[in-house]
Amino acid sequence: MSSNYTVMFANLVIWAGIFLFLFRLDKKVSDLEKRK
Amino acid sequence: MVRKYLQIGLFVLIAGVIYFSFTTPAPQQIIGEASRIFYYHIPMAWLTVVAYAINLIYAIRFLKTRSELDDFRSHWSAELGTMFCVLATISGSLFAKVTWGVYWTWSEPRMLSIFILLLIYGAYLSLRAAIPTPERKGIISATYSIFAFPTVPFFIFIMPRMMQSLHPADSVVDKNLHFTMGGTVLPIFLVSLFSFTVLYFWLLGLGIRLHKVQLARFEEA
DSSP: OHHHHHHHHHHHHHHHHHHHHHHHHHHHHHHHHHHO | OHHHHHHHHHHHHHHHHHHHHHHSOOSOTTTGGGGGGHHHHHHHHHHHHHHHHHHHHHHHHHHHHOOHHHHHHHHHHHHHHHHHHHHHHHHHHHHHHHHHSOSOOTTOHHHHHHHHHHHHHHHHHHHHHHOOSHHHHHHHHHHHHHHHTTHHHIIIIIHHHHSOOOSOOSSSBOTTSOBOOOTTHHHHHHHHHHHHHHHHHHHHHHHHHHHHHHHHHHHHO
């Protein structure tokens, strides 16, 4: 079960990284749309 | 502002899926821990179908409107579909290694069918890259999409069921279309399916918005 927690935390970190990237990209696109 | 809260909501949903998929009992006791991949592998295969269907819809729309934006929407959805198809192939291959002892076998109809699907849409992307004129590229690739899409339900849903396969059968619904999952498995699976579908539409929208900004800049210049 402890290895399950390790994999779970690794997955959470990867998902948080992907989400932050997309969240910031979305914000950048919104700023560009406003400037347009 | 609403969009920001929806995005944070999506983050919480997928984080919840990750948490519960690893802390609740494994979906199939016979297969064991490896069956947890089920929460990710099936949504990836599902999104492959959705993305290729959206590719077809915008391809047909492009042939009517000849709008460059519709061509981009169709192309972008095919790229996302191919990404999900690769993810479904990788997750399926990992599952195969744990349960059958090999990463890949050509005698398994599911593996063969997803490989052919990757080749079909790989050819679509190569075809687009090979045509320099934008309108000609749009017309030829939209026509290709119309002929390519009928193979998607065939290779994902029909062909693997026509042949003998080691792949777990009826893992979502049985022949009478009743859910075969019980306990905590069904809610986690449905939330996973829903949240990954929302993620796909976010990615699709993000790419389209970015393309619109680029088009506007190009027209200004």
